[in-house]
Amino acid sequence: ATLEAIAQALFKSWFVDFDPVRAKLEGRAPEGMDEATAALFPDGFEASELGLVPRGWRVLPVGDAVDAVGGATPDTKNPSYWEPAIHCWTTPKDLSGIAAPVLLDTERKLSDQGLAKIGSGALPVGTLLLSSRAPIGYLALAQVPLAINQGYIAMLPGGLLPPLYMLFWCRQNMENIKGRANGSTFMEISKKAFRPISALVPSPELVQAFAGVAGVLFDKLIENEKQAQTLATLRDTLLPRLISGQLRLPIPV
Template identity: 50%
Template sequence: MDFSFPTQPLAKCAKFLSGGTPSKSNPRFWGGNIPWITPKDMSDWNGTTADCVTNEAIGNGTRLTPAWTSYVAVRGMSLHNEIRVIRPSFAAAFNQDIKAIQALDGVEGRFLYYCLVAHKRTLLERVESAGHGTGRLPTDQLENLPIPVVDRDVAVSIAKILGDLDDKIDLLRAMNGTLEETARTLFRAWFVDFAPIRAKIAGAPSFQGMPEALFETLPDSFEPSKVGEVPKGWQVKPIGEMADCVGGSTPSTANPEFWDSGENPFCTPKDMSSLNSAVLLDTERHITLAGVQRISSGVLPIGTVLLSSRAPIGYIAINHAPVSVNQGIIAMKPTVLPTEYLRFWLEFNMNTIKSNAGGTTFAEISKSKFRPICAVRPPENLLAAFSDFSTPIFGRIASNEMERAKLTALRDTLLPKLISGELQAPSLAALDMEEMRDGG
């Protein structure tokens, strides 16, 4: 990166701290309320950690750093592919594969964080091999990273522009989580716990959130089935009879006719692993029409429910753009059961799905094993009511994801230009976010 600002080494404006791992055999160190960060947590950071430590663990294998500390993953296999940098809003502990970087007095911490993010490509080039596929980012390579020397008000302005974008991106992500949970809660109540039927059996005249006319049509008893007790009269059938379950394949990657200048999204489990919601808008790779014609399932229509069937089993997405899929995905085109019902049915039946998997190298659920898995078919009026409720929710999620993608692209465009000095922050700071996003 070329700078119009003067620069100084990162070591001149920040303090470096190392982390560690408390003894796993000592239960007094684990299960507390202090987040403990690992590089795995930093992948697609969502503000949570897999493990927490106790106060007793601090000073016994790890250390506590304050809120708004920047963390850089410096060791791990992922370092050969990406540099992970986060800046949590809370105090945390961290392991030995991470360096904590704290701004010195007089240095704007958020500006320093964005400098680190802007340098990801440079840092990736400085990663060394530590053997067995592990990457290592030497401390001295971090310490000599060039950091722009700017007036504090300029640093604050740059950090605010980028921070406002990040805050809006995070807000959209949180909104989508809330929206999806709203639909999930209704699905669980109606089709997993059968709460309205149980309320009716108990003598309730209605059920909150369900139209009275719909409630009156519900049965008032249960009957046994292949999947346990279900409301009387509700059918239980193989999922393959209630959705068109198809698979995909990968045309030869050695044939440019299938890939060069491809315009059709081509989905793999990797695309699904990076989603922030259950909505798929686009994919990393695109395939040509000639390539599509080599896939038996062709182009799948919008509203198809996708399940990663191996490496690993369990990613779920609804495509909001026509896609083709590879052999690691089972695609469910709605027939009897609607899209959103299928999406949540997969989630709540994942243990059953995985129990039907085979494979020696890695677990895989084949279409022949998947299609016979039984599912409950509620009455049409109940399915329609659930669709009427959930379809607009997922439409809103898709709109938010499109907005988030635009904001992310804008941030990624502005970041290096602001940090390098190619764009001047004071003039940008006065711009409204709508104008910035629309290119005004």
């Protein structure tokens, strides 16, 4: 939680409050960064549809800044789509109980035939998952290649704004995202409604600098989550054996 909070605070300072730009505008050196990083920030603002933004940064529909795709559910009554279980396949249920915004595994898996039924196919490690319904707003970075069901909008690596940047962008803009949802049975944000949302796009060099700093924090976060999962598996394996007496520990004398 601490690592995630540090990255979120950095995102807000750089890309929401524009602290380094304000510092340079006032003739001060931006705090907490080296000269090379500070040089990536402009020293003034300009008008845009989002209000005053740092000079030279662009405002684009988010769909132009990232590749956003959806998924599907193969026929659950057709066992050939699910056996042998090879490819990770996720629904928003997988994100409901996670402690950190990283997905290490999925409850269900698809066969080769099942994967072929999903137009977006297997998405790469690093893809950002945003649950688009029931409920809207779960977020996680995939740590395994996986396919998704229709309850997601997935943002792929390789766009103008990388998935790690978009994780914090979505958090910052979640009320706007939810405000574009509609539906009679349950609220849902479609890809068509999501893609036109305006996003502020800094220079590629600055986005890369943020991804470098936040990436170090998230690498540590991911390692912590893997270790926690290993310990939980060990606990779940050993505890029943200890309680039943199947496994006994030597008592020191």
